[in-house]
Amino acid sequence: MARAAQLGRTRGADPRLARVLVTPEGVALDIAVAPASARIGALFIDLTALFGLFLGFMIVLGLVAWLYTSSGLPEVSEGLLGFLMIVFIIGVFLARNAYFLIFELGQRAATWGKRSVGIRVAARDGGRLTAEAIIARNLLRDIEMFLPLMFMTSGGIQGTLSSFAAWSGVAWVGIFLLFPLLNKDRLRCGDLIAGTWVVEAPRSALGGVVASGVSSGSADRDASALPDDRYWFSDAELSVYGEYELQMLEQVLRKGSTEPMAMVAATICAKIGWSAPSGDEQAFLEAYYTQLRARLERGMRFGKRRADKNS
Amino acid sequence: MSSVAAVASGEQAVAAAVLRSDRFRLEREGDWVRLDAIITVMEKGRTRRLADDDVMALPVLYRNLLSSLSIARESSLDAGLIAYLESLTLRAYFIVYGTRTTFGGWARSFFGGGLSRAVRTISFDILVALAFMIIGCLAGFYLVEADQQWFYRLVPAQFSDVRVPGASREALMGTLFGQQDGEGLAVFAAYLFSNNAQVAILAFALGFAFGVPTVMLLIYNTASLGAMLWVFASRGLTVEFVGWLSIHGTTELLAILLAGAAGLHIGRALGFPGARSHLAALSGAGRTAAQVMTGVVVMLICAGLLEGFARQLIQSTELRYAIGYGVLAVWLLYFFALRPRRT
Numbered sequence: 001m002a003r004a005a006q007l008g009r010t011r012g013a014d015p016r017l018a019r020v021l022v023t024p025e026g027v028a029l030d031i032a033v034a035p036a037s038a039r040i041g042a043l044f045i046d047l048t049a050l051f052g053l054f055l056g057f058m059i060v061l062g063l064v065a066w067l068y069t070s071s072g073l074p075e076v077s078e079g080l081l082g083f084l085m086i087v088f089i090i091g092v093f094l095a096r097n098a099y100f101l102i103f104e105l106g107q108r109a110a111t112w113g114k115r116s117v118g119i120r121v122a123a124r125d126g127g128r129l130t131a132e133a134i135i136a137r138n139l140l141r142d143i144e145m146f147l148p149l150m151f152m153t154s155g156g157i158q159g160t161l162s163s164f165a166a167w168s169g170v171a172w173v174g175i176f177l178l179f180p181l182l183n184k185d186r187l188r189c190g191d192l193i194a195g196t197w198v199v200e201a202p203r204s205a206l207g208g209v210v211a212s213g214v215s216s217g218s219a220d221r222d223a224s225a226l227p228d229d230r231y232w233f234s235d236a237e238l239s240v241y242g243e244y245e246l247q248m249l250e251q252v253l254r255k256g257s258t259e260p261m262a263m264v265a266a267t268i269c270a271k272i273g274w275s276a277p278s279g280d281e282q283a284f285l286e287a288y289y290t291q292l293r294a295r296l297e298r299g300m301r302f303g304k305r306r307a308d309k310n311s
Numbered sequence: 312m313s314s315v316a317a318v319a320s321g322e323q324a325v326a327a328a329v330l331r332s333d334r335f336r337l338e339r340e341g342d343w344v345r346l347d348a349i350i351t352v353m354e355k356g357r358t359r360r361l362a363d364d365d366v367m368a369l370p371v372l373y374r375n376l377l378s379s380l381s382i383a384r385e386s387s388l389d390a391g392l393i394a395y396l397e398s399l400t401l402r403a404y405f406i407v408y409g410t411r412t413t414f415g416g417w418a419r420s421f422f423g424g425g426l427s428r429a430v431r432t433i434s435f436d437i438l439v440a441l442a443f444m445i446i447g448c449l450a451g452f453y454l455v456e457a458d459q460q461w462f463y464r465l466v467p468a469q470f471s472d473v474r475v476p477g478a479s480r481e482a483l484m485g486t487l488f489g490q491q492d493g494e495g496l497a498v499f500a501a502y503l504f505s506n507n508a509q510v511a512i513l514a515f516a517l518g519f520a521f522g523v524p525t526v527m528l529l530i531y532n533t534a535s536l537g538a539m540l541w542v543f544a545s546r547g548l549t550v551e552f553v554g555w556l557s558i559h560g561t562t563e564l565l566a567i568l569l570a571g572a573a574g575l576h577i578g579r580a581l582g583f584p585g586a587r588s589h590l591a592a593l594s595g596a597g598r599t600a601a602q603v604m605t606g607v608v609v610m611l612i613c614a615g616l617l618e619g620f621a622r623q624l625i626q627s628t629e630l631r632y633a634i635g636y637g638v639l640a641v642w643l644l645y646f647f648a649l650r651p652r653r654t
Contacts, residue, residue, distance in 0.1 A: 027377045029401055090612055102414045107354050107406060122405065124594070129410045131417040133594075136601030143516040189519070193577070194601065195594025197619070201405075202398045207342065207391040209333050249392040255390060290329055293388050297332055300386060 016184070019199075021126050033186050034119040034198040045113030050099060054092070096146065100138045105131060110201065120201040124185075133194040134253060140190030144176035204304055210253050210289060231287035237272040238288075238295045244308035249289050253282075332387035334443035339379050343399060346372040350402050373403045421602070429602035430646045436572040436579065440529060444568060451531025451537025452544075465531075465538040465637070480546040507563055509612065511570035511607050515577075515600065529571045554628040557635030559618035565642055566610035573600035573607070 002174045017033040103111040109129055110120040121137070148169045156166075180186040185197050252260050260279070265281040268274075268288060277284040296306060349365050349372070352358070358366075380396045387393065414419070430437075454461040459476040510532060518525035536556075543552035580596030581589065617638070627630055 021404075023377065023400075023404055025374065025377050027381060027400070029404065030397060043501065050572070086615070090567065090615070098414075105410055105412065105414050105417065106356055107358075107409055120405070124590075126408075128408055130598070131410070131412050132598040132602055133420070134410075135605055136597045139512075139601050139604050140516070164315060166602055189600055192590070192593060193597030195598065196589075199403070203402070204391075204392075204395050204398045206340070206347075206395045210389065210391070243388055246388055250390055289554065293332075296388055297330065297386060300388070 002015070019185075023126075031122075032200045034117075034200050036181055036186060038117045038119050038200070039180060039186065039188075039198060041117045042111070042113035042119060045116055046099075046111050047225070049112050050096060053095075053099075097138060097142070100141065101134060104134045108201070109134075114198070118201055119194050119198050122199050124191075124195050124197050129196065133196050136194035137190035137196050139187070140188070140193055141271070144179075144189055145173060148172045207254055210250055210286075231277075231284055233272070233288060233291050235295070237274075238292050240271050240309060241292060242306040242308040242311060243296060244287070247293055249285065249292070253285060253289060256282075312506065315411070322498065332389060333382070334390070335382065335386065336392055342372055342375055343379070343396070346376055346403060347399055350399070350406050353406050354402070371409070373407050374550050376400055376403060389494075421605070426602060426606045427649060428647045429599050430606065432599050433572050433603060434578045434606055436575040440525075440571040440575055443526050443529045443571070444533045444564070447533030447569070448537040448540070450530070451534030451539075453537075453542045454534070455538045455541040456587055462538050462542065465535045476545070478542065478546075480548065483543055483548055484551070507567070507611055511567050511611060512604070514567065514571040515574045515604050515607075518577035518600070519581070520573025520578070521582045522575045525571050525578060527576035529567070532567065551628050554631040554635070558625065558631045559614045559635070561635045561639035562609065562610055562616035562617060562642065566607045566614060569603050570607045573603040576600050578601075613638075 011305050014032070014035065017035060019031050019033060021029045021031050023029060100111060103114075104121050108115060108120060109122065114120060121129065121134070123133060152166060152169045176189060180188050185191075187197060191197055249264065252264050261281045262276075262278075266276045268285075269276045301304065331506065345365075345368070349361060349369060352361055376396070377400060380393075380400050383389075383393055383396055451461075451465055455465070457477065462476050510528065514525050514528050517528065540549070540552065543549060577593065577596050577600050580592040584592035587595070617634075
């Protein structure tokens with residue numbers, strides 16, 4: 001019966017990453033900490049997006065410069081060019097930080113990369129996600145990754161990078177990149193400082209009612225009005241399965257492909273000693289599903305739950 | 312007409328549903344779908360496009376959804392339905408208890424008081440960091456006075472071109488009042504901006520290690536300043552050197568001081584969390600420190616601009632003092648004197 005409490009709580013493939021968040025209303029919500037693979041994926045998408053934006057901006061700048069020179073306007077003075085250079089360097093620095101800030105301050109609290117892998121930032125204590133927290137976690141990102149990388153590339157270009165500096169830079173980035181793997185909540189140093197974590201933000205659509213059972217003129221409702229009178233199972237035939245099998249059956253019915261349905265129908269028939277309903281598997285399975293669910297839900301209302309066929 | 316028909320067909324579906332839990336679902340489905348639509352619009356940041364009715368209905372729909380989820384968990388075995396309700400509840404929860412600020416709104420409140428409040432919160436750490444900076448400066452000065460070889464250990468090679476112990480007064484004057492060409496100037500300023508930003512951000516980040524590396528960084532950087540000061544002082548150029556330094560240095564040193572103090576604040580929270588857990592203390596200190604660091608970045612940008620343009624363009628020592636300490640007074644007034652009421 002231990003598993004019965006877990007039923008209806010289907011989220012989270014990895015039980016080590018499952019957490020419970022209690023809303024102020026007192027309802028326990030299941031959330032899952034984003035796995036490291038999703039974090040890395042999001043990071044790569046973000047870096048690609050940033051690089052793409054930077055490249056696009058550079059192309060626009062190049063076009064403007066080309067138009068300017070080819071239109072024959074007077075030369076830009078050295079001083080103005082220098083000023084533009086400063087604005088450019090500072091602007092790139094600010095834009096990089098603004099990308100993360102603006103997206104994570106939005107309602108979805110996720111950058112493009114995080115959105116596309118379905119994760120988001122949240123406050124660890126379940127409270128409001130504040131702007132300060134977002135800033136803290138993103139400032140640390142600069143230290144963890146961008147600064148040593150920029151340091152190394154600029155050193156490498158100027159040729160002043162010693163191998164010791166290069167290796168310590170690699171070690172620095174490596175330690176910070178691996179840091180999330182070393183704690184159970186997958187916290188980056190920035191998350192640690194800011195009091196945030198990154199959780200999965202699943203979006204599931206509302207599927208239709210499985211085996212809606214539109215029957216003609218059913219007056220009596222619960223379990224007696226069947227989708228079709230052809231299949232009618234006795235209590236003994238229904239008692240071979242529990243909630244786990246019911247939900248597997250639900251998945252098969254929601255997918256609705258023929259082959260698995262035939263297989264499942266054959267399995268059920270073998271179990272309860274029926275002959276397989278060839279050609280009419282869907283109606284058979286829907287009938288079995290509806291009656292099994294009615295039986296299990298009736299038990300549930302009286303506080304009796306059955307996790308699976310073995311319990 | 313069509314809505315009437317839809318209601319009628321909905322009622323038919325409810326009546327036709329076999330299972331009690333399916334009837335429960337069909338009766339409430341409309342509310343869930345409506346909430347889903349509202350949340351989807353809000354997640355896209357288009358809250359203004361919502362009708363007033365929808366905005367008013369949001370809290371009610373959210374509470375109903377919570378109760379639906381609780382009932383469904385206890386009475387329905389439809390795993391797809393429960394997964395949907397769970398994800399919708401989580402999304403609604405993040406909307407209802409989510410961030411309330413936009414980037415612009417945050418920027419307004421930050422520069423209109425949030426920053427100076429954060430700076431005042433860490434004033435104890437600022438005093439400690441200031442003490443270490445003064446100690447470092449004095450140490451650099453007296454070490455070089457005792458043995459000039461110390462100079463070469465304290466000052467990075469790239470800055471000690473002519474500015475070395477034993478340089479003539481004229482050569483030193485040249486570095487203070489020399490005219491560099493415009494382009495080199497600008498790139499130099501941008502380089503210094505990123506260099507100083509690195510020092511400041513490092514001083515903040517290394518607060519992780521209980522603030523010890525932060526203190527070392529502060530002492531080392533001010534020691535080289537003290538060593539340089541000795542070189543100019545030995546040729547009687549103290550006033551000119553301080554003027555040359557002040558024009559941007561007041562902003563820059565204040566920024567490094569604040570960054571170091573932010574690092575110490577984090578280190579102190581880690582070492583002495585008090586009654587809170589280490590993680591709670593760390594995240595509390597981290598949020599304050601992050602606000603200070605945002606201010607530090609702004610100050611470093613100002614310092615870079617002052618350094619690049621004002622320092623080499625303004626050649627009079629009096630004017631350099633006036634600008635440097637005028638800017639310092641503005642910063643101090645902004646951080647400590649102006650206290651707008653909390654809104």
